[in-house]
Amino acid sequence: MSGTTAAADRLRRRAAGAGANRWVVLVVLCVSLLLVAVDATVLHVAVPAVTEDLKPGAIELLWIVDTYPLVCASLLILFGTLGDRVGRRRILLLGYALFGIASGVAAFAPNPQMLIFARALLGVGGAMIMPATLSLLRQVFPDRRERALAIGIWSAVAAVGAAVGPLLGGFLLEHFWWGSVFLVNIPLMLVSLPVGRLLLPESTGGRSGPWDVVGALLAAAGLFGVVLGVKRLGGGETALSALTVGPLVVGAALLVTFVRRQRRRTQPLVDLRIFTRPAFSTSVGCIVLAMLALVGLELIAAQYLQLVLGLSPLATGLRLLPLTFAAMAAGLAGARMLRRFGPRRMVCFGFCVTAAAVVLLTAMGGRDNPGLLLAGFVLLGFGLETTLFGAYESMLSEAPPAQAGGAAAIGETSYQLGAGMGIALLGTVMNAAYAPGLADVPGVPAKESGAAAHSLGEAYEVAEQLGGPVGAALRRAARDAFVHGLHVTLLVSAGLLLLGAVMALRLPRVMHCEEPAVELPAQREAERPRVSA
Numbered sequence: 265m266s267g268t269t270a271a272a273d274r275l276r277r278r279a280a281g282a283g284a285n286r287w288v289v290l291v292v293l294c295v296s297l298l299l300v301a302v303d304a305t306v307l308h309v310a311v312p313a314v315t316e317d318l319k320p321g322a323i324e325l326l327w328i329v330d331t332y333p334l335v336c337a338s339l340l341i342l343f344g345t346l347g348d349r350v351g352r353r354r355i356l357l358l359g360y361a362l363f364g365i366a367s368g369v370a371a372f373a374p375n376p377q378m379l380i381f382a383r384a385l386l387g388v389g390g391a392m393i394m395p396a397t398l399s400l401l402r403q404v405f406p407d408r409r410e411r412a413l414a415i416g417i418w419s420a421v422a423a424v425g426a427a428v429g430p431l432l433g434g435f436l437l438e439h440f441w442w443g444s445v446f447l448v449n450i451p452l453m454l455v456s457l458p459v460g461r462l463l464l465p466e467s468t469g470g471r472s473g474p475w476d477v478v479g480a481l482l483a484a485a486g487l488f489g490v491v492l493g494v495k496r497l498g499g500g501e502t503a504l505s506a507l508t509v510g511p512l513v514v515g516a517a518l519l520v521t522f523v524r525r526q527r528r529r530t531q532p533l534v535d536l537r538i539f540t541r542p543a544f545s546t547s548v549g550c551i552v553l554a555m556l557a558l559v560g561l562e563l564i565a566a567q568y569l570q571l572v573l574g575l576s577p578l579a580t581g582l583r584l585l586p587l588t589f590a591a592m593a594a595g596l597a598g599a600r601m602l603r604r605f606g607p608r609r610m611v612c613f614g615f616c617v618t619a620a621a622v623v624l625l626t627a628m629g630g631r632d633n634p635g636l637l638l639a640g641f642v643l644l645g646f647g648l649e650t651t652l653f654g655a656y657e658s659m660l661s662e663a664p665p666a667q668a669g670g671a672a673a674i675g676e677t678s679y680q681l682g683a684g685m686g687i688a689l690l691g692t693v694m695n696a697a698y699a700p701g702l703a704d705v706p707g708v709p710a711k712e713s714g715a716a717a718h719s720l721g722e723a724y725e726v727a728e729q730l731g732g733p734v735g736a737a738l739r740r741a742a743r744d745a746f747v748h749g750l751h752v753t754l755l756v757s758a759g760l761l762l763l764g765a766v767m768a769l770r771l772p773r774v775m776h777c778e779e780p781a782v783e784l785p786a787q788r789e790a791e792r793p794r795v796s797a
Contacts, residue, residue, distance in 0.1 A: 286404045290414050292460055293397040294421040296356065299363065299449055299456075300390045301425025303332070306433040306445045307383075313442040320376035327380045335387025336394070337680035338488035342480040344395035344673025345533045349475045352396045352403070353466040357457060359392025364453030371443035382446075398660060398672035403467040408661055412599035415657050419649060420595030423588050430581050476533040482522040483533070487677065489515020494684035534670050538663060543607070544671070546770040547659035548678045550611055553764035554651045555682030556689065557757045558618070558644075565625075568750055571720045572743055573632050586638055590645030598653035608771040611654040615765035618647030622758040626751045630743055651764070658771055690753050697752040701745025707734035720746045 307314075307329065314320070320328060347355040366385035373379035401418060405411035436444040493512030496505070526532040539545045569580040594614075601610050621643030627636055656675055663671030699717040702708075708716070712730065716723035716738060723742035727735040 286410075286414075288463055289404050289465070290401070290417060292456065292463055293400060294418060295452065295456055296360070296393050296397050296460075297418060298421050298425045298428075299452055300393050301422050302429045302432060303363075303367075303386060303390070303446075303449065306429040307332075310433050310437060310442045310445050313437055314379070317442060318373070318376050318379065320379075324376040324380065328376060328383060331380050331383040332387045332390070333680065334488065334491055335384045336390040337491045337677060337684075338484050339388060339391035340395055340673040340677045340680070341483045341487065341534065341670065342673075343392045344399065344676075345480065345670045346475065347392075347396050347399060348468060348667060348670055351466050351468050352399050353460070353464045355392050356396035356400070356464065357460055359389045359396065360453050360457045360460060363389030363393065364450050364457075367446040367449035367453070371446040373443075394676050395670075395672040398656075398675070400464065400467065402660055402663075402665060402672070404465065406665075409599065409603060411661070412602050412657050415660070416595045416598035416653060418595075419598070419653050419656065420592040423591035423595065423645075423649060434581070474531070476525075476529060476531070479522055479525050479529070479533040482518050482525065486515045486518030486522055489513075489518065491515075491680065491684055494681065494688055534674070535667060538667065538671070541662050542770050543658050543772055544662040546767060547655040547662070548674060549767055550615075550651065550655040550764055550771075551659070551675060551678045552682035552685075553760055553767065554615070554618075554648060554655070555679055556686040557622075557760040557764070558648055558686065565750075567720060568628065568746070571724065572630060572746060583637060584641065587641040587645035590642040591649035594646045594649035595653055598650065598657070601650065602654060602657060606772065606774040607654050607658045608768060608773050611651055611658075611768035611771055612765045614647050614649075614651030614654060615761050615768060616647070617643055618651060619758045619761035619765070621647055622754050622761065626754045628747070628750065630747055654768075654771075690757060693756050694749045694753045696749075698745045698749035701748060702738070702741055705734075705738050705741045708738050712738075716742055 311325070311329065314328065315325060343355055343359075362385060366382050366389055370379055370382035370386065373382055397418070398415075401411065401414050405414045432448070433445045436448065489511040493508055493510075493515060496508040496511070523536065526534055526536050539548075566580055566584070569575045569583055575583065598610075605613070621640050624636070624643065625640040627633070628640075659675050660671060698720070702713055702717045702723065705713060708726075708730065712726045716726045720742055724739060727739040727742070729735070730738060
């Protein structure tokens with residue numbers, strides 16, 4: 265019996281690492297992810313320099329910042345499912361090339377329009393890279409226990425990239441011009457292309473029939489409309505504005521059409537029956553809820569550190585580093601926790617720890633409390649990464665190998681949608697709790713009071729214009745109102761997280777590892793008629 269097990273184990277490892285050691289493949293995929301994660305945040309610190317040099321209008325500046333995530337989120341399903349058909353490595357390498365070319369175009373953009381175009385190309389490249397990395401992990405690590413460890417490392421690298429982006433951008437801007445934040449991608453892509461071509465194994469879903477081009481375009485256009493509408497809501501636009509409602513309605517209608525089309529087709533782009541599997545649908549819901557509760561919260565926390573406590577952008581980034589380090593630790597320990605506790609208890613535990621961290625942070629006030637912030641951010645990072653790790657691993661393991669690219673794309677899309685909806689929802693809660701505190705500040709005219717109610721930054725500007733005791737009173741009232749709004753937002757976020765903990769009870773209790781390690785030729789021949797039917 266032990267000899268049979270040892271032989272199967274050797275066969276599994278030999279097949280999984282075909283063409284390259286699977287851990288070397290993991291390194292290559294993590295470098296890919298690091299580039300995309302860094303690029304998603306590195307521009308934020310360069311916005312003032314870009315504004316000074318290119319002088320974009322307000323709408324152009326908004327598109328410079330938002331085009332990348334908007335295009336990337338819209339095309340994830342398109343390229344994830346295309347990789348299942350034509351080859352995941354092929355899509356990944358094309359994404360490398362496009363990402364490098366777009367980085368060069370962005371670095372030397374002579375005007376805002378060219379920079380927006382380059383950011384859109386970067387979004388296309390990111391959409392090709394992101395689902396391909398996860399689906400290749402699904403193929404290279406067929407053993408669920410090893411795959412859990414690989415996904416933990418993968419997610420830890422994502423946390424590093426999100427934190428390194430602003431710090432790297434700040435360093436480059438101190439020594440070079442704003443285009444350097446894009447040029448840094450090119451040398452890494454020049455290395456990744458030949459290394460990826462040499463080491464990464466090719467894989468496809470093996471499904472027959474034509475790729476559903478119309479369905480892919482419906483999904484891309486529908487997601488573009490929904491994500492655009494959600495982003496406008498998160499940016500403070502009026503909910504009843506035609507430019508907000510229009511994209512949401514059109515996007516939702518296109519997505520409904522997409523779903524109906526997929527149900528009718530014998531060879532669908534995305535097999536929607538996968539959502540009937542409780543582990544898969546629950547994992548996707550957990551990802552959405554986790555991001556819904558926390559992304560808007562992180563944005564508000566950054567404003568608290570800078571505008572209430574008066575920290576510099578660099579000091580703010582350093583204060584948030586413990587969150588990143590805790591997330592890295594949770595990612596690296598995730599495989600062990602998953603084996604020991606199972607998906608259900610792990611994801612529930614992650615949601616509860618994160619909710620506890622959020623409740624702890626309600627003790628934040630108008631004065632700096634480094635110890636409280638450190639404890640809260642460490643718990644927040646550890647709990648969030650524990651939740652996302654368990655949800656991503658369960659989602660990817662539940663999906664059939666032939667649909668790994670589509671499943672990875674669904675996970676990434678749910679992440680992006682949850683983040684956008686979180687900014688919109690928690691931003692609305694924050695504004696509703698903040699604005700009433702500025703309605704009756706003595707000595708402040710109604711017009712100035714209305715302007716100050718838009719945001720804490722605007723309140724400080726109005727206070728500076730008013731000057732004297734009235735300006736000081738407005739500044740104090742705005743700070744107190746912001747802290748009150750932050751407390752309300754934290755409690756709403758904690759409620760969403762506890763709802764996620766309840767949802768996670770539908771996940772499997774134990775980590776099942778019975779799936780075959782490799783697909784033997786005899787098995788493939790036996791299954792071929794059933795797959796093509």
